[in-house]
Amino acid sequence: MKIPRLTDTTLRDGSHAISYSFTAEQVREIVRGLDKAGVPVIEVSHGAGLNGSTIQQGFSKTPEVELIKAAVETAEHAKIASLFVPGIGTSEELKEAVEIGIKVIRVAVHCTEADVTEQYIRLAKELGIEAVGFLMMSHTQPAEVLVEQAKLMESYGADCVYVVDSAGALVPQGVRERVSALKKALSIEVGFHAHNNLGLAVGNTIAALEAGADQLDGTVRALGAGAGNAPTEVIVAALNKMNIDTGISLSILMDLAEEVVAPIIPAPIVIDRDNLSSGYAGVYNSFLLHVRHAAKQFHLNPTEIMEELGRRQAIAGQEDWILDIALELAKEKKYQVIK
Numbered sequence: 001m002k003i004p005r006l007t008d009t010t011l012r013d014g015s016h017a018i019s020y021s022f023t024a025e026q027v028r029e030i031v032r033g034l035d036k037a038g039v040p041v042i043e044v045s046h047g048a049g050l051n052g053s054t055i056q057q058g059f060s061k062t063p064e065v066e067l068i069k070a071a072v073e074t075a076e077h078a079k080i081a082s083l084f085v086p087g088i089g090t091s092e093e094l095k096e097a098v099e100i101g102i103k104v105i106r107v108a109v110h111c112t113e114a115d116v117t118e119q120y121i122r123l124a125k126e127l128g129i130e131a132v133g134f135l136m137m138s139h140t141q142p143a144e145v146l147v148e149q150a151k152l153m154e155s156y157g158a159d160c161v162y163v164v165d166s167a168g169a170l171v172p173q174g175v176r177e178r179v180s181a182l183k184k185a186l187s188i189e190v191g192f193h194a195h196n197n198l199g200l201a202v203g204n205t206i207a208a209l210e211a212g213a214d215q216l217d218g219t220v221r222a223l224g225a226g227a228g229n230a231p232t233e234v235i236v237a238a239l240n241k242m243n244i245d246t247g248i249s250l251s252i253l254m255d256l257a258e259e260v261v262a263p264i265i266p267a268p269i270v271i272d273r274d275n276l277s278s279g280y281a282g283v284y285n286s287f288l289l290h291v292r293h294a295a296k297q298f299h300l301n302p303t304e305i306m307e308e309l310g311r312r313q314a315i316a317g318q319e320d321w322i323l324d325i326a327l328e329l330a331k332e333k334k335y336q337v338i339k
């Protein structure tokens with residue numbers, strides 16, 4: 001089987017789980033470890049991508065420009081990547097990040113909105129960096145729709161398109177169908193990004209590889225939104241067992257996970273009721289903290305809010321629905337009690 005390229009997104013997806021509190025020193029330490037281990041691509045930015053530090057998404061403790069600078073200065077071999085969500089980031093932030101030294105931009109949109117990536121994928125190519133299309137919430141669409149969307153990204157010049165399981169809602173069969181359809185239809189690379197709400201992040205990542213994926217994502221110690229991601233160190237261990245030599249040092253990654261990343265994590269990343277109900281209902285993982293907050297405020301069970309968000313098929317950017325739904329549910333309950 002082919003050797004996949006690993007992108008570690010601890011310093012991007014992981015920031016969702018620690019309220020965007022990475023410091024430049026933590027970035028240096030984590031990049032040093034990943035780089036020494038031989039991880040080829042390291043993603044650094046606000047969890048919601050460049051310029052994500054806002055009241056809606058959550059403010060970064062340290063400006064992401066400083067974090068990206070720290071990463072670029074520290075990495076000796078790895079390419080530094082950033083995430084970019086059109087509308088949250090603008091061309092200005094993309095240009096600035098390229099000036100600082102990022103070599104890969106991952107342009108993320110809901111998986112039916114590939115047309116809005118055109119100007120940013122084209123800009124990235126003009127600026128001489130790699131452009132990756134990131135089809136978020138890929139569980140919501142069948143393979144044929146993802147193929148159409150991925151082909152648009154390919155036509156804009158993308159070097160790779162990712163199937164992104166933002167809600168951790170896919171099972172291995174769904175991953176295989178989507179990744180193999182993209183592989184068949186595209187002449188560029190295909191990637192896969194997992195979340196662990198159903199306990200399948202590593203299994204799904206391996207299923208993606210078996211279906212032909214060229215690029216895979218992980219985070220150290222699974223640090224990521226919601227139930228977390230596929231742990232980079234576990235992916236490497238599984239690949240070793242499959243006799244796929246990524247050239248990445250498992251022992252350096254395990255030490256990094258244990259000694260550097262674990263102490264930063266406020267609470268262990270587990271599949272608790274809220275994460276499981278989020279994955280089961282197919283709700284975007286980054287909604288978790290907002291849902292918990294709203295549930296507390298309105299004395300609700302977070303599962304009720306997750307189920308309703310799932311029914312309404314909320315997508316990234318619709319965080320304001322969470323409070324609306326909580327308010328509606330609370331009103332309904334009060335009405336029932338009075339009746």
Ligand SMILES: CC[C@H](O)CC(=O)C(=O)O
Nearest residue numbers: 013047048108136164166
């Ligand atoms: C746009 C932010 C989001 O966290 C991207 C991502 O990692 C996902 O959809 O899983």
Ligand SMILES: [Mn+2]
Nearest residue numbers: 013166193225
């Ligand atoms: Mn993610």
